Amino acid sequence: MALSFTTHAFDRESQARRGTITTRHGTIETPVFMPVGTRATVTGLDPIDVTALGAKIILANTYHLMLRPGPELFRRVGGIHNFMRWSGPVLTDSGGYQIFSLSEDRTISEKGARFRSYVDQRMHLLSPESSIEIQTAIGSDIMMVLDECVDSRSDEATTRAAMERTHRWALRSLAARTQLTSGSTQQALFAIVQGGVLPALRTESAAFLTQHPFDGFALGGLAVGDTRSQREDITHFAAELLPRDRPRYLMGVGTPPDLLYAMLAGIDMFDCVLPTHLGWQGTGFTSTGRVRITRGPNVTADIPLDAACACSTCARFSRAYLHHLFKCSEPLGPRLLSIHNLHHYQALMAEARAAIEAGNYAQYARQKLDAIDRHEHSDKRLGREPASDVKS
Amino acid sequence: MALSFTTHAFDRESQARRGTITTRHGTIETPVFMPVGTRATVTGLDPIDVTALGAKIILANTYHLMLRPGPELFRRVGGIHNFMRWSGPVLTDSGGYQIFSLSEDRTISEKGARFRSYVDQRMHLLSPESSIEIQTAIGSDIMMVLDECVDSRSDEATTRAAMERTHRWALRSLAARTQLTSGSTQQALFAIVQGGVLPALRTESAAFLTQHPFDGFALGGLAVGDTRSQREDITHFAAELLPRDRPRYLMGVGTPPDLLYAMLAGIDMFDCVLPTHLGWQGTGFTSTGRVRITRGPNVTADIPLDAACACSTCARFSRAYLHHLFKCSEPLGPRLLSIHNLHHYQALMAEARAAIEAGNYAQYARQKLDAIDRHEHSDKRLGREPASDVKS
Numbered sequence: 106m107a108l109s110f111t112t113h114a115f116d117r118e119s120q121a122r123r124g125t126i127t128t129r130h131g132t133i134e135t136p137v138f139m140p141v142g143t144r145a146t147v148t149g150l151d152p153i154d155v156t157a158l159g160a161k162i163i164l165a166n167t168y169h170l171m172l173r174p175g176p177e178l179f180r181r182v183g184g185i186h187n188f189m190r191w192s193g194p195v196l197t198d199s200g201g202y203q204i205f206s207l208s209e210d211r212t213i214s215e216k217g218a219r220f221r222s223y224v225d226q227r228m229h230l231l232s233p234e235s236s237i238e239i240q241t242a243i244g245s246d247i248m249m250v251l252d253e254c255v256d257s258r259s260d261e262a263t264t265r266a267a268m269e270r271t272h273r274w275a276l277r278s279l280a281a282r283t284q285l286t287s288g289s290t291q292q293a294l295f296a297i298v299q300g301g302v303l304p305a306l307r308t309e310s311a312a313f314l315t316q317h318p319f320d321g322f323a324l325g326g327l328a329v330g331d332t333r334s335q336r337e338d339i340t341h342f343a344a345e346l347l348p349r350d351r352p353r354y355l356m357g358v359g360t361p362p363d364l365l366y367a368m369l370a371g372i373d374m375f376d377c378v379l380p381t382h383l384g385w386q387g388t389g390f391t392s393t394g395r396v397r398i399t400r401g402p403n404v405t406a407d408i409p410l411d412a413a414c415a416c417s418t419c420a421r422f423s424r425a426y427l428h429h430l431f432k433c434s435e436p437l438g439p440r441l442l443s444i445h446n447l448h449h450y451q452a453l454m455a456e457a458r459a460a461i462e463a464g465n466y467a468q469y470a471r472q473k474l475d476a477i478d479r480h481e482h483s484d485k486r487l488g489r490e491p492a493s494d495v496k497s
Numbered sequence: 498m499a500l501s502f503t504t505h506a507f508d509r510e511s512q513a514r515r516g517t518i519t520t521r522h523g524t525i526e527t528p529v530f531m532p533v534g535t536r537a538t539v540t541g542l543d544p545i546d547v548t549a550l551g552a553k554i555i556l557a558n559t560y561h562l563m564l565r566p567g568p569e570l571f572r573r574v575g576g577i578h579n580f581m582r583w584s585g586p587v588l589t590d591s592g593g594y595q596i597f598s599l600s601e602d603r604t605i606s607e608k609g610a611r612f613r614s615y616v617d618q619r620m621h622l623l624s625p626e627s628s629i630e631i632q633t634a635i636g637s638d639i640m641m642v643l644d645e646c647v648d649s650r651s652d653e654a655t656t657r658a659a660m661e662r663t664h665r666w667a668l669r670s671l672a673a674r675t676q677l678t679s680g681s682t683q684q685a686l687f688a689i690v691q692g693g694v695l696p697a698l699r700t701e702s703a704a705f706l707t708q709h710p711f712d713g714f715a716l717g718g719l720a721v722g723d724t725r726s727q728r729e730d731i732t733h734f735a736a737e738l739l740p741r742d743r744p745r746y747l748m749g750v751g752t753p754p755d756l757l758y759a760m761l762a763g764i765d766m767f768d769c770v771l772p773t774h775l776g777w778q779g780t781g782f783t784s785t786g787r788v789r790i791t792r793g794p795n796v797t798a799d800i801p802l803d804a805a806c807a808c809s810t811c812a813r814f815s816r817a818y819l820h821h822l823f824k825c826s827e828p829l830g831p832r833l834l835s836i837h838n839l840h841h842y843q844a845l846m847a848e849a850r851a852a853i854e855a856g857n858y859a860q861y862a863r864q865k866l867d868a869i870d871r872h873e874h875s876d877k878r879l880g881r882e883p884a885s886d887v888k889s
Contacts, residue, residue, distance in 0.1 A: 436540060
C-alpha cells in the first residue's frame, strides 16, 4: 500500500474529522494545510524553515517541474526529496490546472494537452500517461491524475464533457501507474472529482471515480470562477459523496474561512499559494484581519504584526521594521511575512485539529468565522483576493 | 571609553596581527570581515542567519538610513539593534562614499553635501555634524566621520583639497560627538585617512588625524578608480603610518586577495558587498575559484557548489538545485548563495586569524594567493568585477 489513512476522532456537530496519513516519507496529521512549493521550493524558504513551521507535507507542480528542471534531472538525482532536501512527504499536482489557466498556445485533445513551453518555446505534450511518468520521476509520495479543469461558469455540456474526459484520464493514469511500476508502486494516486458547481455532475463524478482503487479523492474545479457561497455549497455536497476511509483533498482553495468551512464538510487536505503569495506582496494574515505592511500607519508602528502570534517574525520584529524592509525592496521582508503567514495557517490547522479531537469543532469554526467576518467588514481597506488569481 | 582594542599575536614575517575589539555590544576578534547590512538588513538574511555564520559585527549605512527609515524612527525604537534585532556590534559608514558616488543633483561645500533624496525627492544636507547626529540616533557602536572621497585618478590639487576638507570635517565630527553626548559617549568614532594613491598626501593625512583622539583609523578613497597594485601599495604604505594601538579599517575593499594582502599590512577590519552582491547575482566564491551557477555545466551537476566548504548550503544542496533556483528566479537561490559566500569569507578570516596566531600568516597568505591566482587564470570565463562597482 502506497498510503494508509486512519481516522480517529470526529466532531460532534459536523463532518469534521481527525486523521493520520502515512506515506513512505512520514506521517501527516489531518486536516492538514500543505505549503506550496511549485518549483521544488517554498518561495524564499529553506526546507529547514518549512520544518520549523511545523509543516509536514508540501505540494509541488508537475507542469512547472516537467519544464524545469525536467524529469531526466529528477531521475539522475533520485527524485525531489534529494533535489530540494525535503525529507517529508510531497504531493505533486498533475498540471491539469496549469493547462487550464494557460490561455494561449495550447490544444487539449483526448490524448492530452499540447502546449508551448515558457522555458524553451518548444511544444510539449502532457497526457495522463506522461503526467504519471513525470510524477514517478519526481518521486512524490502522492500523485494526482491529470484532469480537465473548466471555468465554473461553463455551461452544463462543457462541464460534463470535461468531467467525462477527466474520468477517462483518471483510469488511464491508474493504468499508467500500474504499468510503470509493475503494480508495486510506493506512490499514492488521487483521483479528482469534477463537475463544476452542478450537484448532479458532482454526484456522477464521485460515483464513477470511487469505484476505482484510488488512494484518495480530490475536489477540483473550484475557485475557478465560482462565488464563495457556491464553492462552500459544492464542497459540502461533494465531500459527502466521497468514501470515509480515504483522504479528501480540496484543491487550491484556501483563505482561512475557506479552510474553516471545508473542514466542517470533512475535508482533510488543503493547499493554497495565498500565505506565501500575499507574504511576498506585503500582506499579512493576523488574528484581527489582514494587514498590508506598506500602508502608512505601519511606518512608525513599534508593535508586532500580530501581538497574538507566536511566530519567529512576530516574536522579534516590529511592523515598522517590516514596513522598512518592504519599502526598500529588501528580500528579508517577504521572507519574514511568508514565515508569519505560513505559521498563521499552521496554527489555524493545529487549533482546528484540537477542536475536532475535543468534539467541538463546529463551535470553534463558528466563532472563528464570526471573528474573521467582523475584522474583514471593519477593515474595508483590503478586499478579498479572488482565489483563482493566486493559484500557481 | 567607547571601545577598547588589544593586540595579542603578531605574524613573524609580516605586519599581520591578531586583536580583540570590545564594544558595548560585544567583542570582535580581528582581523574581521563585516557583512554589509546597508539598510539595516544583510540582504535576504535574518540576524539569526548572520549569527549562525559566525559574523560578530555588521556594517550599516548612514546615507541610506537617514533617508529611510530616518533618524526619528531610530530615536523612537531605540536604535538599530532593537530595530533589526541584531544584538552584536554595528559600524555605520558616514555616507561620504555615497555622496561621492551620487553623480547628479548634489553640491558639496565646506558645510557639507546637499543632495536630492531618492525616497522623497526633497533636498537634504549631510554635514559632519548631521552625520554624527544621525549615527547617534542609529546607535551604532562605531561611527565614521563624514569624509570627502574623490576618484583615485584625480589630480594632486583635487586630491589634496578633498583630503584637507576631510581633516576639517573629522575635527567637526569629533566636536559634534562630544557636544551631543556631553563627552560621555558610548559610541566610538573612527577617522578616515584620505590622499588617494599619493604617498605624500597619505603621510600628511595620517600625521594630521592621528594627533586627535579617534578610536580607530580607516583608509578611505580606495577601490574608486585605482588598480589592484596601486591599492595594495597604498594600503601597505598607509597602514604603517597608523598607530599600533588602534584598529585599522580598510573601507569597502574586499575580494579575497584584497583581504589577504591587506592583512599582511596589518589591517584589522574589512567590509565589502561582494559576497552578498555576487550571491544575489548567482556567483559563488569557491576554493577553486568563482562559479557562476547559471552556467551550462551546472544544470546537471549533482555535486556541492564547493566540496571543500562546510557551509549549510554546500552541506545539503547540489549545484543543479542552485542552478534550478536561479533559472526560476526563486529567492531561495540568492539566499543560499549569499550564505555560502559569507561563510567563505568568514572561513577565510578564521583561517587567517589562526595563521597569525601560529606566526605563519605570511606563508599562509602566499599559498592562498597563489592558489587563487591559479584558479582565476585557469578560469577566464569570469573576470574580476571592479570593486568600485559594487559598493553599496
